[in-house]
Amino acid sequence: xxxxxxxxxxxxxxxxxxxxxxxxxxxxxxxxxxxxxxxxxxxxxxxxxxxxxxxxxxxxxxxxxxxxxxxxxxxxxxxxxxxxxxxxxxxxxxxxxxxxxxxxxxxxxxxxxxxxxxxxxxxxxxxxxxxxxxxxxxxxxxxxxxxxxxxxxxxxxxxxxxxxxxxxxxxxxxxxxxxxxxxxxxx
Numbered sequence: 651x652x653x654x655x656x657x658x659x660x661x662x663x664x665x666x667x668x669x670x671x672x673x674x675x676x677x678x679x680x681x682x683x684x685x686x687x688x689x690x691x692x693x694x695x696x697x698x699x700x701x702x703x704x705x706x707x708x709x710x711x712x713x714x715x716x717x718x719x720x721x722x723x724x725x726x727x728x729x730x731x732x733x734x735x736x737x738x739x740x741x742x743x744x745x746x747x748x749x750x751x752x753x754x755x756x757x758x759x760x761x762x763x764x765x766x767x768x769x770x771x772x773x774x775x776x777x778x779x780x781x782x783x784x785x786x787x788x789x790x791x792x793x794x795x796x797x798x799x800x801x802x803x804x805x806x807x808x809x810x811x812x813x814x815x816x817x818x819x820x821x822x823x824x825x826x827x828x829x830x831x832x833x834x835x836x837x
Contacts, residue, residue, distance in 0.1 A: 651680070651682040651683070651729075651774070652682070652683055652685070652726055652727045652728050653671065653675075653683070653684045653685075653727065653728065653729045653730075653731065654686070654723055654724065654727040654729070654730045654731070654741075655668045655671065655684065655685070655687075655730075655732075655755075656687060656688065656689070656719060656730060656731070656732045656733065656737040656738075656740070657686070657688050657732075657734070657737055657801070658689055658733075658734075658736075658801065658803075659689075659690045659694065659716055659803065660686055660687050660688030660692065660696075660717055660719075661688070661694060661695070661697045661803065662697050662699070662700045662802055662803050662813065663733040663801060663802075663813060663817065664686035664688060665686050665696050665711055665714055665716075666703065666711070666814050666817050667686065667733065667817050667821060668686035669704055669709040669710075669711065670707070670709070670814075670817055670821040671684045671731070671821045671824075671825070672684040674821050674822060674825045675829065678831075685717075685723070686717070687717045687718060687719035687720070687723060688717065689719055689736075689737065689740045690718065691718055692715065692716045692718040693715050693716060694715060694716045695713075695714070695715055695716075696711045696714040696716065697803060699805070699806075699809070700802075700810055700814075701714075702807055703807070703813070704814065707814065719740065719741070719744065720744070721744035721745050724741045724752075725745040725747070727751065728775070729751050729753075729774065729778070729828075730751060731753060731755045731758060731824070732752065732755065733755065733798070733801075734754060734793065734798035734799065734801075735790045735791070735794060735797050736793065736798075738752050738753065738754055739790045749787065750779060751775065751778050753778075753781075754797040754798065754799075755799065755817070755820050755821070755824060756796060756797050757789075757797050758828070759820050759823045760796070761782075761785075762827030762828060763823065763827060765780060765827075767826065767830040768828055768830060770830070774828070777828065799813065799816060799817065799820075800813065801813075
């Protein structure tokens with residue numbers, strides 16, 4: 651299973667979410683590979699605030715460099731978790747068929763907690779289809795704090811720490827509804 655986390659520069663939110671999500675899935679025994687990318691040109695070091703926030707959680711972002719999102723990555727991902735609506739729009743423009751499996755992290759948690767956890771034998775794509783019922787593409791228009799994780803870029807370490815704490819909480823909740831058991835490897 652391939653899971654992709656997205657943000658703007660791939661220097662703060664998506665790399666933190668990638669590490670937090672990979673650890674949560676590994677702890678649950680879910681065989682998945684989590685990667686991250688951004689819509690801006692890659693090759694830039696991950697922000698120092700992100701490195702320090704993840705070090706507080708025994709996760710290492712040292713030496714990581716940003717990556718630019720490609721349409722092939724979006725097309726290959728089983729689940730795309732975006733830090734903001736704008737990132738979901740970018741993913742869906744690159745690969746329109748990705749719409750049913752592209753959500754902001756906050757949206758997936760909100761809808762998943764309302765819908766209920768995925769059943770043990772239910773394929774991920776089937777649960778995502780149920781999760782997205784009644785969801786229109788216009789729901790990606792604009793920005794909304796109900797869907798968007800604020801970008802700490804350029805802020806003090808306390809902003810990175812607050813973002814890391816929020817992502818840690820959201821990732822835990824996302825894994826609880828999308829991968830409630832180790833049988834969560836069905837795709």
